[in-house]
Amino acid sequence: MIRRGVYVLFLRFDERIETRAGALGTIELPPGDYCYVGSAMGGIDQSVSRHLSHDKTIRWHIDHLTSVCREMHALEHEGTSISECGLGRMIEEAGGEPAVGGFGCSDCKCQTHLFRVDAEHTERMLLDSGMVFFGVRGQSSG
Secondary structure, eight states: OOOOEEEEEEEEESSOEEEEOGGGOEEEEOSEEEEEEEEETTOHHHHHHHHHOSSSOOOSHHHHHHTTOSEEEEEEEESSSSOHHHHHHHHHHTTOEEOSTTTTOTTSSOSOSEEEOOHHHHHHHHHHTTOEEEEEEOOOOO
């Protein structure tokens, strides 16, 4: 059975990140906590597991960040009662700062789907809204 829904990836960068992100060109992110909202209508398990993996073909904007991020985890919401754009609005209303214009939102009218956040506050708000933990990947050695 394919589980469809939305997810939020929480990423932590301990140092400044500079990478190319497709048509967006070079992007720079200062150290800090970020979250990315996405939808998984093809399957939450497959989509989020892929994002949490380092070894993948770079295909989406977020792949440029998840392939270099050492510490990240995800929350998920199965079903269609919350949209990825709705999640983005919730995060921004809770104090999330848009991080890179046009990031992850080429198929909608949102400003971005990547936000710099207070991870603890944002995570608590999302858990209170009905999202649940998907998985955790801690820091790798070396």
